[in-house]
Amino acid sequence: MTSDSGSLSDSVTIVGAGMAGAACAQVLHHAGVPFRIVDRGRAPGGRMSSPELHGRRVDLGAGYFTVRDQEFTTVVADWESKGLARQWANTFGILKPETVPCTTTGPVRWATPAGLRSLVRNMVEGFEIQDSTELTDLPDGHVVVAMPDPQAARLTSVPDAVDYDAVIAVACGFDGLDIPFRDAAFVNDHPDIDFVVDDGARRADGAPVLVAHTTSERAQQHLDEPDGAIGSVLDALRELSVITTQPTWTHAHRWTFAKPAAQHDSNFALEQQDGRFVGLAGDQWCDSGVPRVESAWRSGTDVGRELILRLGN
Structure with a gap:
C-alpha cells in the first residue's frame, strides 16, 4: 500500500x-x-x-571531520580502508595575541589525502x-x-x-614554513582570524601551504571582494608569529553561509x-x-x- x-x-x-x-x-x-x-x-x-591551487588540492571549506556516531564510524572505516581518509591529529595549538602559544587536546580529527x-x-x-x-x-x-x-x-x-556565519578562507603558499604549532591552531581573541591550519600536514604531503579562516566579522567586510581580506589575514599571521616572510601566492574564497550560528x-x-x-x-x-x-x-x-x-x- x-x-x-x-x-x-x-x-x-x-x-x-x-x-x-x-x-x-x-x-x-x-x-x-x-x-x-x-x-x-x-x-x-x-x-x-x-579546489586545485598551484598544482595541488587545498581544503578551503571544512577543516577536518570528527567521528562520534557509531554508524558513521562504519562509513569512515570504509573510507580509511580505501585510502580516502586518515586519522590526523587530536592536539591543536592555541594562539592568542601577546600570549605564548599552547595546545589543546580533543577528539581525533580526520583528514583526506585528496581533499x-x-x-x-x-x-x-x-x-x-x-x-x-x-x-x-x-x-x-x-x-x-x-x-x-x-x-x-x-x-x-x-x-x-x-542564521549562518560568514567566513573567508585564505590559502597562502610559501617557499618554506616554520610555524609555532603543529598541524593546526585555534586563534582566540583576535578580530581577524580564528583558525589556521598547516595544509601540508593535513594532506600529509608536507607542502608549505597555510589556510586561515577569518572571523565572521572580518568576512562580513569583504563579502563583495574576498581578496580584500588577504592583507588583514597576513597581518594577523605576522602578529601571531605564524609567518615572517611574504607568501609566494595567495587565494581567497568567500563562504557567505559557512557555518550555522545555531542548530x-x-x-x-x-x-x-x-x-x-x-x-x-x-x-x-x-x-x-x-x-x-x-x-x-x-x-x-x-x-x-x-x-x-x-x-x-
Whole structure:
C-alpha cells in the first residue's frame, strides 16, 4: 500500500550535492528509489571544498571531520580502508595575541589525502548531477533540500530557520614554513582570524601551504571582494608569529553561509506539501547540538530513510 503522497517508484529530487545530499542519495540508491541530484556548484562537495591551487588540492571549506556516531564510524572505516581518509591529529595549538602559544587536546580529527571533497565524490560516484543554477522554485515531485537554511528558504519555507556565519578562507603558499604549532591552531581573541591550519600536514604531503579562516566579522567586510581580506589575514599571521616572510601566492574564497550560528533540535524535517514530500537536511539539522560534517551525513541519511518509510506506507 502507498500513501496519497506517492510511492517508492516516484522520483525524488535532491537539491544540493554536499555531504547531506550525497548521504541521502546513497540511502535512496540502496533502496532502489529513483532520484536525481541537482546542484549549482561546479563540482560536488558543497562546503567540503578542495579546489586545485598551484598544482595541488587545498581544503578551503571544512577543516577536518570528527567521528562520534557509531554508524558513521562504519562509513569512515570504509573510507580509511580505501585510502580516502586518515586519522590526523587530536592536539591543536592555541594562539592568542601577546600570549605564548599552547595546545589543546580533543577528539581525533580526520583528514583526506585528496581533499575533503574527495569523500563526497566517492559517495556520488556514478550518479548524474544536474546544474541547478536557474532553479528558483521547488522542482516537481518529492524533494529533499540539502543546503544551508538561508539558501533553502529561497525555495521553500524553513521552520525556525537558523542564521549562518560568514567566513573567508585564505590559502597562502610559501617557499618554506616554520610555524609555532603543529598541524593546526585555534586563534582566540583576535578580530581577524580564528583558525589556521598547516595544509601540508593535513594532506600529509608536507607542502608549505597555510589556510586561515577569518572571523565572521572580518568576512562580513569583504563579502563583495574576498581578496580584500588577504592583507588583514597576513597581518594577523605576522602578529601571531605564524609567518615572517611574504607568501609566494595567495587565494581567497568567500563562504557567505559557512557555518550555522545555531542548530535545529531534530536531524531533518519532512512534510507533505501539495501532495508531495518536501524534506530539509544539512549540518544545521543536528539534535546533538554541534553541527559538523558528521551531522550533515546523519541528517541526509535520516531524511532519506524517513522518506522511504513514508513512501512505502
